Amino acid sequence: MxxxxxxxxxxxxxxxxxxxxIPLLALLLHTTPGDLINSLGQPLVANAVWLSLLTTALTxxxxxxxxxPAAWVLARWRVPGRSVIEAALGLPMVLPPVxxxxxxxxxxxxxxxxxxxxxxxxxxxxxxxxxxxLAQTFVAAPFFITSARAGFSALDPGWEExxxxxxxxxxxxxxxxxxxxxxxxxxxxxxxTWARALGEFGATITFAGNLMGVTQTxxxxxxxxxxxxxxxxITLAVLLMALAFAVLIALRSxxxxxxx
Amino acid sequence: MSGLxxxxxxxxxxxxxxxxxxxxxGTTHVLLGASGAGKxxxxxxxxxxxxxxxxxxxxxGSVYEDTSHSLHVAPERRSVGYVFQQSRLFPHLSALDNIAxxxxxxxxxxxxxxxxxxxxxxxxxxxxxxxxRPAGISGGEAQRVALARALIREPALLxxxxxxxxxxxxxxxxxxxxxxxxxxxxxxxxxxxxxxxxDAAVFAxxxxxxxxxxxxxxxxxxxxxARPRSSYVAELAGMNVLRGExxxxxxxxxxxxxxxHVLRASGQARGPAFVSIAPGHITLHLQHPEGSARxxxxxxxxSLIPLADRVRVTIGGDLRLVAxxxxxxxxxxxxxxxxxxxxxxxxxxxxxxx
Numbered sequence: 001m002x003x004x005x006x007x008x009x010x011x012x013x014x015x016x017x018x019x020x021x022i023p024l025l026a027l028l029l030h031t032t033p034g035d036l037i038n039s040l041g042q043p044l045v046a047n048a049v050w051l052s053l054l055t056t057a058l059t060x061x062x063x064x065x066x067x068x069p070a071a072w073v074l075a076r077w078r079v080p081g082r083s084v085i086e087a088a089l090g091l092p093m094v095l096p097p098v099x100x101x102x103x104x105x106x107x108x109x110x111x112x113x114x115x116x117x118x119x120x121x122x123x124x125x126x127x128x129x130x131x132x133x134l135a136q137t138f139v140a141a142p143f144f145i146t147s148a149r150a151g152f153s154a155l156d157p158g159w160e161e162x163x164x165x166x167x168x169x170x171x172x173x174x175x176x177x178x179x180x181x182x183x184x185x186x187x188x189x190x191x192x193t194w195a196r197a198l199g200e201f202g203a204t205i206t207f208a209g210n211l212m213g214v215t216q217t218x219x220x221x222x223x224x225x226x227x228x229x230x231x232x233x234i235t236l237a238v239l240l241m242a243l244a245f246a247v248l249i250a251l252r253s254x255x256x257x258x259x260x
Numbered sequence: 261m262s263g264l265x266x267x268x269x270x271x272x273x274x275x276x277x278x279x280x281x282x283x284x285x286g287t288t289h290v291l292l293g294a295s296g297a298g299k300x301x302x303x304x305x306x307x308x309x310x311x312x313x314x315x316x317x318x319x320x321g322s323v324y325e326d327t328s329h330s331l332h333v334a335p336e337r338r339s340v341g342y343v344f345q346q347s348r349l350f351p352h353l354s355a356l357d358n359i360a361x362x363x364x365x366x367x368x369x370x371x372x373x374x375x376x377x378x379x380x381x382x383x384x385x386x387x388x389x390x391x392x393r394p395a396g397i398s399g400g401e402a403q404r405v406a407l408a409r410a411l412i413r414e415p416a417l418l419x420x421x422x423x424x425x426x427x428x429x430x431x432x433x434x435x436x437x438x439x440x441x442x443x444x445x446x447x448x449x450x451x452x453x454x455x456x457x458x459d460a461a462v463f464a465x466x467x468x469x470x471x472x473x474x475x476x477x478x479x480x481x482x483x484x485x486a487r488p489r490s491s492y493v494a495e496l497a498g499m500n501v502l503r504g505e506x507x508x509x510x511x512x513x514x515x516x517x518x519x520x521h522v523l524r525a526s527g528q529a530r531g532p533a534f535v536s537i538a539p540g541h542i543t544l545h546l547q548h549p550e551g552s553a554r555x556x557x558x559x560x561x562x563s564l565i566p567l568a569d570r571v572r573v574t575i576g577g578d579l580r581l582v583a584x585x586x587x588x589x590x591x592x593x594x595x596x597x598x599x600x601x602x603x604x605x606x607x608x609x610x611x612x613x614x
Binding site for chain 1: 308334336342362409
């Protein structure tokens with residue numbers, strides 16, 4: 001490449017790096033370790049951190065519990081209209097989250113399709129912590145399902161055949177062969193889902209509202225405090241950034257477990 | 261009754277397989293054939309990885325497959341060990357844990373499973389590899405580990421799918437010796453699939469030759485070599501074989517009319533028959549040899565393969581013949597691809613059989 005080309009490429013690289021990283025650095029520069037620790041004592045911050053950790057953990061449990069079998073069925077069964085189903089399952093990933101929130105409202109909200117039926121059973125979802133988990137699962141689960149499905153599809157059926165001829169039952173094969181050999185794809189899916197759930201804002205505020213300690217997760221708390229208490233907002237933002245960074249780093253070293 | 265008996269028919273749109281075999285305990289049965297002959301399909305049917313269109317499999321008195329009663333025993337419930345062409349060792353498990361896998365899968369405690377796996381590694385001189393993953397061991401070692409893994413449950417039937425095919429010549433020889441020693445000690449039935457005549461010669465009691473999904477010949481290795489019934493077997497055994505109509509001629513001896521030639525041969529036969537000609541019995545000439553009682557066939561040299569002190573010459577024309585001549589005569593005749601030659605052989609060099 002000639003000098004002009006190299007200059008242009010280098011400039012593009014520098015501008016991209018600066019544009020993406022300087023705002024993040026600015027966040028760090030506006031806070032000190034002392035500020036961070038003090039802010040953690042504030043009810044707004046402490047409640048939001050605790051609620052975010054709780055709801056994203058529940059989201060992951062729900063996603064894996066139902067998403068793992070769903071991904072398996074998509075990868076291995078003869079499902080009629082598979083490509084249409086897969087495109088539809090991808091929708092929550094590309095829709096504006098606020099649309100997801102409205103969709104949930106008209107489905108299980110007070111006046112939604114199943115709202116009256118749920119009311120009879122004494123279940124009121126909107127504006128509860130359960131609603132936060134639902135909103136997060138709705139927008140984030142497709143990341144796990146897509147990744148797990150790709151992992152299962154790419155798995156050479158030869159391994160399962162070999163384990164069958166060695167006397168391994170279906171459950172044993174899944175645990176000892178399929179899960180370890182697809183672990184990188186599953187872990188990547190879990191990481192993406194968790195990161196998406198942690199950052200969830202639009203669907204949550206639409207469907208679950210913004211009640212401190214009940215539905216006010218970290219992103220919602222950042223939004224609220226950015227207008228009243230910038231220091232708290234920055235603390236939460238830095239924490240979110242650190243958590244996201246940790247997930248990205250962890251994903252780059254996906255494990256391959258072993259042993260009898 | 262013990263041992264294996266199987267009657268299998270498998271038909272899909274593109275191919276079909278028909279096979280009937282019985283294997284005594286303690287013996288090795290070889291399915292010999294070119295790729296695409298249906299050998300691997302046969303093993304997959306025996307293992308239960310495929311379901312036959314119709315058929316029945318009985319192993320040591322247990323019925324594994326009976327299509328007339330819609331009976332199919334799943335692979336994991338059969339007492340069958342399978343060594344695949346590519347070892348298919350689990351990449352995330354060490355050599356030791358690969359061998360221990362079948363025991364652990366059947367509920368043996370991990371400690372006991374690993375202890376018994378270690379004994380197998382010891383037996384195959386692989387103890388040093390115990391903790392290595394498959395990516396870190398050689399092809400020959402991987403096939404030995406795969407063999408130990410398939411045998412550790414002492415299955416009533418061992419299936420070997422070209423276990424030596426992916427190895428280089430030197431490794432193949434040493435793995436072959438290990439396999440021989442393992443098979444000698446086995447008290448159960450073994451079915452080995454190969455395209456390599458050497459394997460059949462080394463391992464087999466009985467051989468079935470498969471071609472396009474059908475058994476074209478079966479018998480002992482000696483019978484196969486002495487009387488090949490297809491050009492495939494003949495080629496494997498290094499023989500020429502032609503099919504024709506035989507008749508006895510006056511003054512003794514026999515004549516066989518093939519598609520393009522009438523050949524004098526030794527032996528006694530009438531009607532449809534085969535004639536086999538050993539490559540060493542054929543001599544080559546540049547001119548039509550005169551005034552002898554020899555058979556003469558004209559053709560062009562297709563290829564020359566140098567052997568130790570001889571040259572293997574393939575001749576094409578009305579029919580394909582393989583001759584072996586000394587290096588000296590090959591160079592005296594200036595043999596090269598495309599040269600027209602006359603192949604001649606005596607009636608005593610052509611053996612007729614039915």
